Amino acid sequence: MPYPYQIKTLEQYHEEYKKSIENPEAFWAEIANQFVWQKKWDKVLSYNFTEPKIEWFAGAQLNITENCIDRHLATHGEEPAIIWEPNNPEERTRIITYNRLHKRVCQVAQMLTNLGVKKGDRVCIYMGMVPELAYAVLGCARIGAIHSVIFGGFSAQSIADRLEDAQATFIITCDGAERGSKNIPLKSVIDDALIGNKLVKKVIVYTRTRTPVAMLKGRDLWWEDEMDYAEHQIEKNGVVSFPAEPMNAEDPLFILYTSGSTGKPKGVVHSIAGYMVWANYTFINVFQYQPGQVHFCTADIGWITGHSYIIYGPLSAGGTSLMYEGIPTWPDAGRFWEIVDKHKVNILYTAPTAIRSLMGFGLDYVKNKDLSSLKILGSVGEPINEEAWHWFSQHIGKGNCPIVDTWWQTETGGIMISNLAGVTPQKPAHATLPLPGVLPVLVDENGNILEGNGVSGNLCIKQAWPGVIRTTYGDHERCRTNYFAAYPNLYFTGDGCLRDAEGNYRITGRVDDVLNVSGHRIGTAEVENAINMHSGVVESAVVGYPHDIKGQGIYAYVIFEGSHHEENLTKQDILQTVSRVIGAIAKPDKIQFVSGLPKTRSGKIMRRILRKIAEGETSNIGDISTLLDPAVVEDIIKGAQ
Numbered sequence: 001m002p003y004p005y006q007i008k009t010l011e012q013y014h015e016e017y018k019k020s021i022e023n024p025e026a027f028w029a030e031i032a033n034q035f036v037w038q039k040k041w042d043k044v045l046s047y048n049f050t051e052p053k054i055e056w057f058a059g060a061q062l063n064i065t066e067n068c069i070d071r072h073l074a075t076h077g078e079e080p081a082i083i084w085e086p087n088n089p090e091e092r093t094r095i096i097t098y099n100r101l102h103k104r105v106c107q108v109a110q111m112l113t114n115l116g117v118k119k120g121d122r123v124c125i126y127m128g129m130v131p132e133l134a135y136a137v138l139g140c141a142r143i144g145a146i147h148s149v150i151f152g153g154f155s156a157q158s159i160a161d162r163l164e165d166a167q168a169t170f171i172i173t174c175d176g177a178e179r180g181s182k183n184i185p186l187k188s189v190i191d192d193a194l195i196g197n198k199l200v201k202k203v204i205v206y207t208r209t210r211t212p213v214a215m216l217k218g219r220d221l222w223w224e225d226e227m228d229y230a231e232h233q234i235e236k237n238g239v240v241s242f243p244a245e246p247m248n249a250e251d252p253l254f255i256l257y258t259s260g261s262t263g264k265p266k267g268v269v270h271s272i273a274g275y276m277v278w279a280n281y282t283f284i285n286v287f288q289y290q291p292g293q294v295h296f297c298t299a300d301i302g303w304i305t306g307h308s309y310i311i312y313g314p315l316s317a318g319g320t321s322l323m324y325e326g327i328p329t330w331p332d333a334g335r336f337w338e339i340v341d342k343h344k345v346n347i348l349y350t351a352p353t354a355i356r357s358l359m360g361f362g363l364d365y366v367k368n369k370d371l372s373s374l375k376i377l378g379s380v381g382e383p384i385n386e387e388a389w390h391w392f393s394q395h396i397g398k399g400n401c402p403i404v405d406t407w408w409q410t411e412t413g414g415i416m417i418s419n420l421a422g423v424t425p426q427k428p429a430h431a432t433l434p435l436p437g438v439l440p441v442l443v444d445e446n447g448n449i450l451e452g453n454g455v456s457g458n459l460c461i462k463q464a465w466p467g468v469i470r471t472t473y474g475d476h477e478r479c480r481t482n483y484f485a486a487y488p489n490l491y492f493t494g495d496g497c498l499r500d501a502e503g504n505y506r507i508t509g510r511v512d513d514v515l516n517v518s519g520h521r522i523g524t525a526e527v528e529n530a531i532n533m534h535s536g537v538v539e540s541a542v543v544g545y546p547h548d549i550k551g552q553g554i555y556a557y558v559i560f561e562g563s564h565h566e567e568n569l570t571k572q573d574i575l576q577t578v579s580r581v582i583g584a585i586a587k588p589d590k591i592q593f594v595s596g597l598p599k600t601r602s603g604k605i606m607r608r609i610l611r612k613i614a615e616g617e618t619s620n621i622g623d624i625s626t627l628l629d630p631a632v633v634e635d636i637i638k639g640a641q
Ligand code: WT7
Pocket: 258, 304, 305, 379, 380, 381, 382, 383, 384, 405, 406, 407, 408, 409, 410, 411, 431, 493, 494, 495, 507, 508, 509, 510, 516, 519, 520, 521
């Protein structure tokens, strides 16, 4: 069998699960033995969830790129590591073999070294979905630099905040990115983000769109030139190689920014060994990956899903990862199905929001495509509703493909609760059972653990798993208060959850002030801060409401003063402001101007009421007697959209 730790039966799942919980050290040591280590560990696991301090494989040394690339070269160096499908279907596909990936990653490592990047330095990567993005990520890992990928949809201001927080000294970007019919001027956004920045030494620019860009002497360099130079330096007898830096197991691998219920996005830090083992183990087991299969994860590498299931999971397994540059609906709503047909995709991993949106275009786009290569389907990012689940199963899977509903988070590094495709039972709209190593508990508001089945509460995790967040960059206390302080000795997910009569978990959504819009995580406080930046805004309150396609939409209540525009234009100005401060993904779907917000006598906004109104409720909004001015509620209901 290709992967000795791939679970093949339900019975085996139960055995492995039991072992993993009763004796995690023995369990994970056996799995970790399948990887390449420069030095083995002294201790598999030691942790406490109070500080928190979590160490996996302490004392070990390794380089993740040896596990993702070098170890596959002898057996399948000429097999595709990455199949790249361009935005424009007329453009040629690129196939990157493991040999080629090795060469390119070594070149990046040499290039970064030439430019003065050192182990531990933070390198910000702001690129479109091109293979060079994967080379950049892995090139950083090869020399021990910490990568921080920023999604191409974030604004200059957001990037500036992240650069500052991470104290990043290098940037890798593109002139522009192609997404559907749009051309996003990435380098120009970076130029704006760098105004006033004193830390960034070099910006490396890969040419993708041939968009004219400003190139600043002494700071900005072309990727192509630097890569060519690096290649000549390290080529010997036709072979290009660069030694993989020995890294400690707990050295940070990357920082990824994500939204919370308060303040600016925080930099979630994952460390090398634990994350590697977790991404690999979950990939192989959840998707039941077999060598040679084509795995298509439709996420962007700017999110954790792309990190774990486009790059690190599939490559550590020696698999073939399909990377798609564009969007699901361009040139038309059949693009995903066309890609599946063209590249004989076996595993398709996507988001409910994409499924719902494509459903809306009807079956004409599906009909003429050959989807018979598909074996397994996956869903991630938000709860999948039953209608979307059945459509996906019936029309894409043709009733033959198991669907894995994978619950996890940026902070968990990899999939936590999910059925294993075709091995453990699936249940529509349920993530079902925890993976080995994951011990979920449900707690009530007072932190009491709810025993037995048929209960619902806040979802926590009781035991350390290899992929757990280690810290929030530069602010460990924030990590503690956010995840480990709500309930003693538990990691708190922020999600509400139900455990049904059979013990299956069903995630019901966030219980904090975090929204999930099209699978993108956005903090209400962040959006409010952005809206409040508009010169005429006095105060605002943002809540989520159910949205047919996006899962959740953003509803903003705004107190506005002194405008010289008409209302409609002012609303657009507010949207523009949010785009500038955060990015277009955070733009409210609805804005309602109000004269006041429902506040308690102590000045707290009662979001419960605003959520009800945003949901369309007009009469049943609950107790408003504790409000300072209950009359506001009537006014807001009258003006609701
Ligand atoms: C939040 C994490 C996991 C990678 C993509 C999102 C929600 C995620 C599911 C699912 C129901 C889900 C949760 C979670 N979520 N997967 N299968 N069913 N909800 O990562 O941006 O860190 O967001 O997404 O609310 O807390 P993220």
